[in-house]
Amino acid sequence: MTKLTPVNKFSVYLLILLLPAFLFTLQSCKKKRSEMANVLFKKTHNKVFRDFEPDSFAEVFKQVLSDTTLKIKHNEFILDYYAKNEYKPGFILNHLFNGDLNTADNYFARANEHGLDAELFKAAELKNMINKFTAKNEIKTVNQAYHDMALLELTAASSIINYSNALRYGVINPKDIYQRYFMATKKPDSLTMVQVFHIHDMKNYLDSIQPKDPQYIALQNALKTGFTADGITQEETKRILLVNLERLRWRNKPYETKYVIVNIPDFGLNVIDSGKSVTKMKVCVGQGRNMANANTLIAYNDSCKIDKPNEHETPLLNSLIHSVEVNPVWNIPRSIANKEIIVEAAKDRFYLANKNINVYQNDKLVKDPENINWAKVTKYNSDYEFKQAPGDANSLGKIKFLFNNKSSVYLHDTPAKSAFYKKMRAVSHGCVRLGDPKGLALTLFGAGKKYDLISKDMDANNPDPTEIYLSKKVPVYITYITCWADESNVLQFRPDVYGLDIVLYDHLLKDLPAASIN
Template sequence: MITDLIKKAPITILLCGFFIFTFTFQSCKKKHSEIADHLFQVTQNKIYQDIDPDTLASVLKKEVEGKKSKIANEQVIESYFRSNEYQPVLVMNHLFNGDLDTLTAYFDRINEHGLDKKPYHIKAIKELVTKLQNKNGITTVDEAYTTIAQLELLTATSLIKYSNALQYGVINPRKIYSRYFAGTKRPDSTSMKNVLKATDFKSYLDSIQPSDPQYKALQKAFINGTSLDGLSPEESRRYLLVNLERLRWKNKPKEPKYVIVNIPDFKLDVIEDGKSVLNMKVCVGEGRNMDDRCSLISYADSDRYDKPFPRETPQLSSMIHSVEVNPTWNIPRSIATKEIIIEAANDPYYLSNKNIDVYKDGIKIEDPEIIDWSTVTKDNLEYDFKQRPGEDNSLGKIKFLFKNRSSVYLHDTPAKLAFRKAMRAVSHGCVRLGDPQGLAKNLFGEGEDFDTISKDMSEDNPEPTNIALPKKTPIYITYVTCWADENGTLQHRKDVYGLDIVLYAHLKMLMGNI
């Protein structure tokens, strides 16, 4: 069939196809021969005149295949080389214009970001560059093939690794934290291939240096060996190191207005146009390291694994979409088994005094006092519990709702004394607000909705009321233990969940001596 079609094809089409093939082939050969010509012209090393582009491609391909198990982002690297027919595009475009020297100079300063030099092959790249540029550095054509192939591969892998580290961080937080649900962008194949297409390394490398003021403040302190108040120089260094890594993660708010909670600081801020317009104390979930038993200096190997205390507040990003005024509290089973049934066993009137209704198979039990709660355990518990709206309701007068897989929210609380304490990791996982009505006023603004909220919050035993926000507002629940305040003063907080330790241990494991 194909033969018949060829026989019937007009001779002009066949001739066009022949000329297109010939032109493409000759163009490639011409392009490829420029490698030998250029290397010889610049170095005057006659060995380069014998370079055959096909053999060079074969050697580079073999170099890539031989190092597959050791190459990071191996699929991206191999795809890039394949698209260039295994020709040394990076070496030819950047070897003799100073770009590779610029590249190694930036790699040499990677420790200013709290990162280790080892993964970037600085010494090896420098030696290969010198060898290729030296008139007497290469003595055989086989040595030329091997040297060019090695330099091409090292340049590609190191450039991608460096670019990823500065733009996205060296650690993926989703892989080390059990309760990390914040949207965080990671490098993909397209972004990594684009790195290799940079025409001017200096311009590109300048463009990816972190420019966030927070990052620069912490980096300056790290470079200068600044000690944080109350911490040793080494612990200070590690505090700065882990928080520099956090600042490299692409999970930062970009909206003009958002709500942000910093767990270790026990604070909430509403940010508008880069400035805090509302700040309040909050209480967060109880953590595993509230007694400061473990530190970045003193911790066990097992502490590098994230093993959350059941009540720890998760890191997340979402959108606040509505509020429930005078909410009913659907008491979680974990709290019911550890607290409610125990209190009910000790005091038969505990449930009625706390306005807690008991349900079995969805049907409300009218006289829960007659149940022998001393015989009820977590293994045979067949009841559900709901706390009616009122002064004693654990959610207080209002809760702010946003979608998340952990079923947490911001809410009011009748337990106001906790806000007087410095250690405010005391909740079951949700975030208790020091000024819930202030947050409602900020998010709703003056008007009918806020008037309704204010009125309903002031009434005794009202019915629950759901009100949607006029505009959904982003919320970020984060974990940051060191930052520069608005005056430029470095602040640091205790690692109440031990998440600094988890991060530091993984950084150390990945990079060695940091």
């Protein structure tokens, strides 16, 4: 009889201790496998699922994820989520057998109500997968079950995420297609997308993400009914509605109680307070590349598909108006000085004096600029700077409203009042000229000492610059909207003065199946 050494005794003793734990773990795994297998068999009545094993399914799921990585949006997020959750088919277990996935598919199938196409959310493909999985004899082997389950789970997850993102954030990222887009715009992140994996009631969730904005609903109803605008074909009307529905899905809208909003195609400014317009005026904006409306959403050439803005176009942005400068000095930009000021000075030696423009060289005032031979001064050899003193001739008028932005634009008065009587008011170098600057000052500052000072200084004969700060900064939004519902719920349409509709439409063509917009 072999005598046990102390080491062997210890090994046997350890084995006896670990055996129950091993048996318990083994039973737990079997129980885990059998539970999922039992659920699937009970729901499908397909004997194949009696042999279903979660670990084997996980391996197949990994392979399917790997094979389809390049074909789905947000693939890295989706892959990471399932890896962290043991590749559990949550959408199948929680939403297939209670009809939730069919409900979701019905919403996808009606995506055209939003100007989108059901193919973007794989509606037909998802429906076929659901029918195949729930049919008793369609799945013949457990390996086929693994593959079809993985494909269904992945398609459901991807489609619901894409649908949710499209309705809540839009299909296109405006920062990717517009060169002068500086508006704060929220995009979906992992915290947003992970919500779809925790849906309890699919219909309630899908109802909750439908856009509720009255503007959106007005345009949506027009799209559904085939509305045709006066003087525009039905097809072009549809395309205008499509691009503006997409804009309304972007998360860049004002959320403050009081704000200033400029709509470039409308050449208009509104001050909104508690949802109502309290001040409204005409404005002039920067020159655009489609001011004659030569290119429309029906007829345009390939060069219009990419955003190539006119150098004077007003940028799209949001910021905070923090102060005004009454009787401002205009520091004339070098581009304007080279193309306009020097040219005019060469024609008329007294042009600078008549316009009250001072000339500086190396930061020193030039005493007799009329003695300079401006005809020989070009943008290549000029070291002059130009500043227009306050006064009636100042191009900024009597007041400018200041807010931080990368484009050095602002809202301001102008001595050139005749432009406000024109229909086409894309005439500035990029800033926004105000039809009623005093009215805006009164709305922002309110009646009181500060406004009285502003009014007095604007009327002064020998003005000096005065900077006055708002006690509370007021948000300003410079936007671009070519179709909206007015106060009477009548749809208003405006020409695409900067050609931004065309740029957006072309990118929608690239991102969406052709059937959705043709």
